[in-house]
C-alpha cells in the first residue's frame with residue numbers, strides 16, 4: 001500500500017484522526033505567548049544555521065517535497081540524512097522550515113536513522129546560542145500558528161510566527177562581540193583540574209569513583225539502623241532524639257571508666273523535628289549538681305570551626321534507666337579516632353609498639369634504644385602528615401583559646417578523622433560540665449589559662465606520640481628516648497616545636513607556634529585549595545546531571561502516560577506526540593542493521609538543547625518511518641513545559657480534592 005496516497009487524501013492534507021492533526025489543532029488554537037524576552041535576547045548573535053522568516057514558495061530551491069523525503073525513509077536502509085545532505089545532522093539547512101505531514105499509522109518499531117557521530121566537544125559547547133532565561137519557566141516565545149500549503153497534492157506545514165525570526169541571542173557583554181556557549185552543558189574538566197588528576201581529579205562526566213564511594217559509604221552509615229535483637233534495651237526516644245544507634249559497644253563493665261570515673265557511650269541519633277543526624281555522647285550515672293557550668297556549654301555551642309565537632313546542646317535524662325548527661329554533637333559519619341588510625345596494634349602488618357617492650361628486661365639499654373630507632377625508621381609517619389595534623393589542631397586550639405575556653409581533652413581517643421585527613425576535636429565541653437570546677441573557682445580566668453597551658457602540653461605529647469607512633473612514648477621514662485628518636489628521624493623544626501610545647505618554664509601560646517609552622521601553612525593551603533578545585537569540578541558535573549535529571553522527570557511524566565483526565569490517548573496526541581517522537585529520536589535510534597544506537601553525547605546534547613529551547617530544528621520521524629516532523633527545540637520545550645504544567649496542575653487539583 002502506498003502510505004502517501006492515504007496521507008494526502010483529506011482536503012487539508014491531514015487525516016483528521018491523525019496525531020499530527022491533533023498537533024496542528026493545538027498550533028492553530030494556541031495563544032501566542034510573550035515573545036519579548038527571548039527574541040530580544042536572541043537579537044544580536046547569529047548562529048550557524050539562521051532560520052529565515054521568508055515565506056517558503058514552491059519555487060524555493062530548498063523546498064523539497066515531502067513525498068521524496070518520506071519515500072526515501074521507507075526503504076530498508078533509509079539513510080535519510082545521507083540522501084539529503086542538506087539535512088545531515090540534527091540541524092536542517094537554512095530556510096528549512098516546513099513540517100511534513102504525519103501518517104496515521106503508528107508503528108511500534110524504532111525509526112531507522114543513520115546515527116550521526118557524537119557531537120564533537122566544541123559542537124556541544126558552542127552549537128547554538130543560549131537564551132538566558134530561567135530554565136524552569138515555560139519558554140515565552142513560541143507563537144506557533146500553523147501555515148499550510150498544498151503544492152502539487154503535497155501539503156506542507158510550517159510555522160508562520162516569531163519562531164522563524166529568532167536567530168540570535170545576546171548573551172554577551174555589551175560591546176563584546178563574542179558568542180557565548182549555546183546552551184548549558186558541562187564543558188569538560190578544566191585544565192588546572194586535569195593537572196591535579198593524579199591527586200584525585202577525574203575526567204568522566206560523572207562524579208569520580210573515589211568521591212562516589214566515600215559519599216555512598218557515609219550515606220549508608222548515616223542511614224544505618226541497629227538490630228533491635230542485638231540492642232533490646234535501646235530507648236525508642238531520648239529527649240528530642242530517636243533512632244538511636246550505638247557507635248561503639250555499650251560498656252557493661254562498671255570498671256570500664258572513660259570520663260573521669262564515669263562510663264560513657266556514643267550513639268548516632270535523629271532529631272525528631274529536623275530529621276538531622278547527631279552524635280550523642282552519654283555520660284552514665286551523672287547527676288548535675290550545679291548549673292553554672294551551663295555558661296560554658298553556651299560558649300561551646302557558639303564555637304564553629306572546621307576542626308571541631310560542634311556542641312549542639314546538653315541535657316539530662318532518665319530514659320536510659322539512670323541519670324545520664326547527654327552531649328549532642330554534629331555527626332560525622334565514617335570517623336575514626338586518631339588512636340585507631342595510628343596507634344592501634346596491627347597484627348597483620350606485625351606492628352607492635354616498640355616502647356611497650358619492658359625496659360627493665362635483662363638487655364642493655366642501648367640495645368633497646370636501637371631497636372626502637374630501627375623500628376621507627378621503617379614505620380614512621382610522613383612528616384608532612386604530622387605537620388598537617390599540627391596545623392589543624394593548632395587552628396582549632398587558636399579559636400578555642402581565643403574564645404576563653406580550653407579543650408581539656410586533647411587525647412588520641414577524642415580526636416576524630418574523616419576522609420582527606422580532616423581532623424576534628426570531638427569531646428568539647430564535657431570536662432567543663434563533669435569537673436564543674438570552672439564554675440566554682442574563685443578566679444575562673446586563671447583556671448582557664450591553666451587549662452589552656454595544659455592543652456599545649458597535651459599537644460606536645462600528642463605530636464611526640466605521633467612521631468614515635470606510640471602512646472607509650474610520652475610516658476615519663478620514655479620521653480628522652482622518644483625525643484632522641486624524633487631528633488634522628490625528623491627535622492629540627494618538629495623537635496623544636498615538641499620541646500617548646502613540653503617545656504613548663506615559660507608561658508606558652510598557640511600563636512607562638514605559627515612561626516614554627518612557617519611556610520608549611522602555604523603547603524597546607526595549596527593542598528586544600530587544590531582539593532576544592534577538584535571537588536568544585538565534581539559539583540559542576542553533578543549540577544548538569546541534576547538539571548538533566550529534572551528534565552527527564554518531566555519527559556517521563558508525559559511520555560507513555562496511560563491516560564490523563566480520562567483521555568487514554570493524551571500522551572499520544574497533540575504536543576505529547578511530538579515529545580514521544582523526540583524521545584524516540586533521543587533514545588531509541590537504531591543502526592541500519594537494527595542494532596540499538598547508543599551515544600551518550602547525542603543524548604546529552606539533545607537534552608541540553610531541549611532544556612534551553614534553542615531555535616535549532618530537529619527532524620523527528622514517526623515510528624512507521626512514513627513521516628517526518630521538523631520542529632525546533634524551542635517548540636519542543638514549549639510542548640514539554642505546557643504538557644508538564646497540565647499534569648502538575650491536575651495533580652494539585654486532585655490533591656485538593658483528596
Ligand SMILES: Nc1ncnc2c1ncn2[C@@H]1O[C@H](COP(=O)(O)OP(=O)(O)OP(=O)(O)O)[C@@H](O)[C@H]1O
Pocket residue numbers: 247248258259264265266279309329330331332333334335336337339413414416426427
Ligand atoms: N561526632 C562524631 N561523629 C561520628 N562519630 C563519632 C563522633 N565522635 C566520635 N565518634 C566515633 O564514636 C566512637 C567512639 O568515640 P569515643 O570518643 O568514645 O572514642 P573511644 O575511643 O571509644 O573513647 P573512650 O574510650 O573514651 O570511650 C569512635 O569510633 C569515634 O570515631
